[in-house]
Amino acid sequence: MKPFLLKWFQTMQVSWSNLMVYKLNFFLQIIGPMLVFFFIKLSLWSSIYGGYDYVKIGGYTLSEMLSYHLWVMIAGMIIMSSTASNLSEDIRLGKISSYLIYPFSFWEFHAAKYLARQVIQIIIALITIISCYFLLDRLYIAFEPVSLAIGFFVALLAGYYWFAANYLIGILAFWLDETWTIMVGLQIMTYFFSGAIIPLELFPETMVEILYWTPFPYISFVPAKILMGHIPPLLPVIGILSFWSLFITLISYLVWRKGLSLYTAAGM
Amino acid sequence: MVKHIFSRIKHYLSVYQGIVITNFIESMNFRLHFFLLILMDLLFYISALASIHIIYNHVETIGVWNREQLLFFVAFMLGINQLTMTFVSEAYWRFPELIRTGDLDFILLKPIGAVFSVFFRYLRPGSMLNMIFTWGVIIYYGLILNLSVFDWCALPFLLVLGFLLQNAIEMVISCSMFWMLEGSGVNFVRMELQQLARWPDFIYNKIVSRILMTILPILLIGSAPIRFLFNANDWLPFLGMGLAILLFWGVLRFVWQLGLASYESASS
Amino acid sequence: MIFSEGLNKNFKIYRKPPGFLQSLKSLFYREYHEKQAVDSFDIHIPKGKIVGLLGPNGAGKTTLMKMFTGIIIPSSGSLKVLGYTPSKRERAFRKKIALVMGHKSQLWWDLPAMDSFNLLQRYYEISNADFKQRVDELSDLLNVTHILNIHVRKLSLGERMKVELMSSLLHKPEVIFLDEPTIGLDLIAQKNIRDFLIQYHKKTGSTILITSHYMADIDALCSELILIINGSKRFDGSIKQFENLLGSEKIVNFSFSKPIENENGVWQQFKAHWNHDNTQVELSIPEKQMREVSQKILSEYPVCDFNTDKMPIERVMKTLLENPELAGPYR
Numbered sequence: 001m002k003p004f005l006l007k008w009f010q011t012m013q014v015s016w017s018n019l020m021v022y023k024l025n026f027f028l029q030i031i032g033p034m035l036v037f038f039f040i041k042l043s044l045w046s047s048i049y050g051g052y053d054y055v056k057i058g059g060y061t062l063s064e065m066l067s068y069h070l071w072v073m074i075a076g077m078i079i080m081s082s083t084a085s086n087l088s089e090d091i092r093l094g095k096i097s098s099y100l101i102y103p104f105s106f107w108e109f110h111a112a113k114y115l116a117r118q119v120i121q122i123i124i125a126l127i128t129i130i131s132c133y134f135l136l137d138r139l140y141i142a143f144e145p146v147s148l149a150i151g152f153f154v155a156l157l158a159g160y161y162w163f164a165a166n167y168l169i170g171i172l173a174f175w176l177d178e179t180w181t182i183m184v185g186l187q188i189m190t191y192f193f194s195g196a197i198i199p200l201e202l203f204p205e206t207m208v209e210i211l212y213w214t215p216f217p218y219i220s221f222v223p224a225k226i227l228m229g230h231i232p233p234l235l236p237v238i239g240i241l242s243f244w245s246l247f248i249t250l251i252s253y254l255v256w257r258k259g260l261s262l263y264t265a266a267g268m
Numbered sequence: 269m270v271k272h273i274f275s276r277i278k279h280y281l282s283v284y285q286g287i288v289i290t291n292f293i294e295s296m297n298f299r300l301h302f303f304l305l306i307l308m309d310l311l312f313y314i315s316a317l318a319s320i321h322i323i324y325n326h327v328e329t330i331g332v333w334n335r336e337q338l339l340f341f342v343a344f345m346l347g348i349n350q351l352t353m354t355f356v357s358e359a360y361w362r363f364p365e366l367i368r369t370g371d372l373d374f375i376l377l378k379p380i381g382a383v384f385s386v387f388f389r390y391l392r393p394g395s396m397l398n399m400i401f402t403w404g405v406i407i408y409y410g411l412i413l414n415l416s417v418f419d420w421c422a423l424p425f426l427l428v429l430g431f432l433l434q435n436a437i438e439m440v441i442s443c444s445m446f447w448m449l450e451g452s453g454v455n456f457v458r459m460e461l462q463q464l465a466r467w468p469d470f471i472y473n474k475i476v477s478r479i480l481m482t483i484l485p486i487l488l489i490g491s492a493p494i495r496f497l498f499n500a501n502d503w504l505p506f507l508g509m510g511l512a513i514l515l516f517w518g519v520l521r522f523v524w525q526l527g528l529a530s531y532e533s534a535s536s
Numbered sequence: 537m538i539f540s541e542g543l544n545k546n547f548k549i550y551r552k553p554p555g556f557l558q559s560l561k562s563l564f565y566r567e568y569h570e571k572q573a574v575d576s577f578d579i580h581i582p583k584g585k586i587v588g589l590l591g592p593n594g595a596g597k598t599t600l601m602k603m604f605t606g607i608i609i610p611s612s613g614s615l616k617v618l619g620y621t622p623s624k625r626e627r628a629f630r631k632k633i634a635l636v637m638g639h640k641s642q643l644w645w646d647l648p649a650m651d652s653f654n655l656l657q658r659y660y661e662i663s664n665a666d667f668k669q670r671v672d673e674l675s676d677l678l679n680v681t682h683i684l685n686i687h688v689r690k691l692s693l694g695e696r697m698k699v700e701l702m703s704s705l706l707h708k709p710e711v712i713f714l715d716e717p718t719i720g721l722d723l724i725a726q727k728n729i730r731d732f733l734i735q736y737h738k739k740t741g742s743t744i745l746i747t748s749h750y751m752a753d754i755d756a757l758c759s760e761l762i763l764i765i766n767g768s769k770r771f772d773g774s775i776k777q778f779e780n781l782l783g784s785e786k787i788v789n790f791s792f793s794k795p796i797e798n799e800n801g802v803w804q805q806f807k808a809h810w811n812h813d814n815t816q817v818e819l820s821i822p823e824k825q826m827r828e829v830s831q832k833i834l835s836e837y838p839v840c841d842f843n844t845d846k847m848p849i850e851r852v853m854k855t856l857l858e859n860p861e862l863a864g865p866y867r
């Protein structure tokens with residue numbers, strides 16, 4: 001058991017080192033976009049509300065709307081960390097031959113990298129929450145330990161789902177020359193349907209009802225609402241999210257098997 | 269002198285014709301990618317427009333613009349995006365690779381301007397087709413807004429100006445890759461700037477708005493021409509845009525030479 | 537043709553020790569030292585020669601080539617190629633030079649070579665007539681006519697190198713820089729490239745500067761060579777002079793049909809190196825005494841085979857690589 005865990009830990013260490021070397025890139029690729037996106041929403045919604053806090057849109061006052069987007073950003077730190085991973089390149093360039101020889105599978109390798117990123121992202125999220133707590137008006141940030149705990153849990157689960165979805169698209173590289181188009185396409189759809197741009201209360205009701213069966217709302221909207229203190233019935237949330245995570249993981253396993261047999265047959 | 273300029277232009281056109289042909293032939297090798305690119309862009313355009321639609325289901329105006337005005341503005345920005353995706357986008361992502369692998373050497377050896385060779389070398393024929401969609405939307409909202417004949421004639425010209433300004437700024441920023449260990453992070457900065465520019469200047473607070481219309485004039489890309497189109501008295505930002513285009517293309521020449529001087533060309 | 541005086545180039549090299557804590561530290565502070573890649577280099581290569589540029593890895597050969605072609609700007613010193621200052625990168629200059637790098641390719645990977653050539657025709661503004669003539673001529677000489685319409689990624693390494701070479705010569709460059717053109721190729725492919733270059737040079741009289749780690753290339757192609765070690769020039773002269781750089785002794789190998797006793801002083805005199813069972817010996821014999829000594833050994837000992845060094849420059853190069861100080865500074 002111990003050597004097995006050691007492999008995971010060492011892979012994580014190397015990941016951390018890599019992140020540090022390309023430190024500027026880490027900031028530009030992961031932290032930067034998050035901040036800019038939040039800033040745009042902040043500006044947009046302030047402008048829409050005309051700066052008046054008594055106006056209600058979709059049931060939100062301005063401070064509630066801004067609070068929502070702040071929590072979407074914090075949840076995003078934990079959930080969307082897999083966006084930058086690049087495993088399809090390994091397959092395209094034939095690098096996975098080494099993985100086939102290492103006593104550490106391709107999936108394990110990338111899962112370990114994901115955990116490494118996740119640890120850093122959790123730390124960043126916690127630092128952000130604490131800074132906001134001290135720097136911002138109570139109007140914008142509630143601090144209820146129970147909501148935070150449950151929110152973190154749901155966020156971690158959603159984070160795993162996002163990792164699994166990106167992993168699946170990544171291994172499609174067995175068949176496709178470039179998978180980044182699909183990844184970006186998924187990101188675009190996710191940003192739209194997950195409530196990252198606009199809270200789902202503003203969407204047409206029928207659309208939202210259907211969306212609740214898809215994984216989308218659980219990536220931004222649901223975790224943000226929980227962290228804000230509005231906890232919905234948890235069983236369906238965890239149930240649907242777990243279902244999608246397991247489903248995608250299973251499909252990934254089958255796709256990997258199929259792809260590998262093609263790969264080794266072609267003798268790339 | 270005139271003859272000299274004329275023969276230079278002929279040379280560039282001839283080379284560009286060759287570039288178009290080679291890109292077309294090459295893209296036929298990757299048909300799925302060809303379609304996925306088109307699809308990805310369409311998803312983006314639709315989600316951008318749909319988001320605004322949904323917001324306007326709850327409010328009458330955002331800042332000073334109504335639904336059709338803002339949608340027209342966003343369509344205009346998407347039109348610029350379509351041009352960018354077709355003519356230059358791929359080149360920006362390849363540029364850090366060119367520097368890192370030292371393949372920039374081959375470009376520097378050719379008897380033609382290196383900036384042209386670097387940034388216009390890759391054309392996406394598929395993305396060209398999206399012009400149908402973007403122009404369709406621009407025309408649709410333009411018709412609703414009752415644009416004058418003069419407005420319609422000016423529109424393509426304004427689009428090209430927006431394209432020129434955006435890329436002058438982005439190319440200048442990309443020159444920073446000459447000094448970075450791993451330059452691809454800069455491409456994310458470009459993405460963020462594009463996001464910021466996709467909203468009208470009045471949603472941002474005074475300070476940011478000022479900076480983004482002078483020092484880093486990305487808001488002049490869309491807000492300047494559209495404001496001028498809606499109201500001919502609002503010509504100041506548009507004048508600023510013209511000046512910014514000249515300024516940034518000049519800065520580009522200068523910074524590019526600096527960058528080349530420090531280019532150390534991955535040895536052997 | 538190529539003329540430089542006091543040419544220098546320094547690079548900054550950054551250090552980053554391994555480990556997580558060091559990585560964290562490097563967030564704030566990076567230490568670097570300066571490396572002198574090229575040091576006070578004087579060079580004069582006249583028109584029409586094929587000159588070899590030799591030296592160990594990291595000696596500065598590629599840096600020099602890139603300065604000659606205008607890709608890297610020298611730190612100081614003067615440099616003129618074909619009368620132009622390369623770092624100014626004038627268009628007329630670029631039309632007259634070519635650089636072929638053995639590790640890299642300028643051809644589009646997913647297209648047949650011919651498509652890349654068509655694009656190059658436009659870059660170099662080659663007329664249709666000239667272009668057709670060049671393509672026919674070169675593909676004939678290189679024997680690649682049948683592969684011009686195959687995707688470059690599907691070609692073998694040897695074929696790729698040939699079309700790569702061809703692509704660089706379409707515009708009739710006056711000076712050709714070759715940076716390890718035969719690297720990684722099998723023996724036949726290497727020979728083909730060499731033969732082609734000899735023929736091409738005969739036909740066109742272009743000036744060629746070639747770096748290579750394969751002494752066979754240098755031996756076959758070059759009339760002169762320049763040795764560079766740690767960025768400075770250590771030798772500049774003919775092949776013959778290079779062969780005699782470490783003395784005019786010839787290396788001769790003798791194989792005997794039975795073990796020989798080697799206490800006899802005659803062996804020591806010629807720096808004998810014996811194999812483990814004394815059936816083979818390698819002697820360093822001064823050129824003047826070659827005949828006399830060889831005849832003596834042949835008559836007195838049961839020799840079953842002997843040969844002289846086929847490529848004396850390879851031996852000299854090997855010795856210099858192991859003991860760079862033997863090259864001495866270039867006078």
